[in-house]
Amino acid sequence: MTRSTGHTRVKTAKGRTAQSTRWLERQLNDPYVKKAKAEGYRSRAAYKLLELDERFNLLRGVKRVVDLGIAPGGWTQVVQKKTKGATIVGIDLLPVDPIEDVTILQMDFLSDDAPRVLTEALGGDADIVLSDMAANTVGHAQTDHLRTMALVEAGMVFACEILRPGGAYVAKVLAGGADHDLVAELKRNFTAVKHAKPPASRKGSSEWYVIAQGFKGRVDVGEEG
Ligand SMILES: C[S@@+](CC[C@H](N)C(=O)[O-])C[C@H]1O[C@@H](n2cnc3c(N)ncnc32)[C@H](O)[C@@H]1O
Numbered sequence: 376m377t378r379s380t381g382h383t384r385v386k387t388a389k390g391r392t393a394q395s396t397r398w399l400e401r402q403l404n405d406p407y408v409k410k411a412k413a414e415g416y417r418s419r420a421a422y423k424l425l426e427l428d429e430r431f432n433l434l435r436g437v438k439r440v441v442d443l444g445i446a447p448g449g450w451t452q453v454v455q456k457k458t459k460g461a462t463i464v465g466i467d468l469l470p471v472d473p474i475e476d477v478t479i480l481q482m483d484f485l486s487d488d489a490p491r492v493l494t495e496a497l498g499g500d501a502d503i504v505l506s507d508m509a510a511n512t513v514g515h516a517q518t519d520h521l522r523t524m525a526l527v528e529a530g531m532v533f534a535c536e537i538l539r540p541g542g543a544y545v546a547k548v549l550a551g552g553a554d555h556d557l558v559a560e561l562k563r564n565f566t567a568v569k570h571a572k573p574p575a576s577r578k579g580s581s582e583w584y585v586i587a588q589g590f591k592g593r594v595d596v597g598e599e600g
Contacts, residue, residue: 385399417447417448418448420450420575421450422573422575423507423576424450424505427573430571430573431543431569433503433586434454434458437502439462439463439497440461440462440501440503440505441463441466441497441503442466442505443508443530444466445465445467446467448465448474450507451463451477454505455477460476461502463476463477464477464497465477465479466484467479467480467481468482469481478496480492480493480496484526490533494536494537500537501537501538502543503538504538506526506546506547508526508530509523509547510522510526520549527547527548527585528557531544531557531560538590540590543565543586543588544565545586545587546585547584548585549582550581550583564587565587565590566591567586568588570583570586
């Protein structure tokens, strides 16, 4: 590893692929990584939520929050910082180091049980459902897109079950944003649907966020006469 003019270069080491060398070099030179370390955030992703909150005023007054794809916990730390003791329930496939006063479930959000377990753990309607979930990419653009969209869609269905009227759903999507049908469905359920790429989201990455605010409320279907 060599440092010059503040930029850290990483030499390829035995056993390290060119790709992981590039990743390491990027991490070491990323101002958000440095900032996260200095400010005690578990991930640089925390700044994406801070920036989205600044722009869309997502977290003011919220009392119940669901964090889908919580690991390692940066977004939840932001929620804790911006709210007064909000109840937070998070879920992830990966283990997460405990966070005080937060219920963390290690399970697949796409499993049949997940919505029920999350709902029981939250104990009331949510003010906001956050999803920073990303499907593991396989390098086949269409497959990656479909898998990520499946997560966004499942998150939306869940959000429409657990949100209070006026609540919000924020989800990571890929370049091009949520697809046409999904945006149409979001617009049916929320008064405002926007896309944003916060500055902390790496320019080279295809990630964007969809921000749906003003949940119109649950439509009870199947009620008889
Ligand atoms: C970018 S990270 C989240 C970072 C987090 N917002 C933070 O600030 O620390 C995305 C997470 O989504 C999780 N994830 C992906 N698919 C999932 C699924 N089906 N169920 C639960 N978690 C999932 C991954 O395990 C990963 O930890």
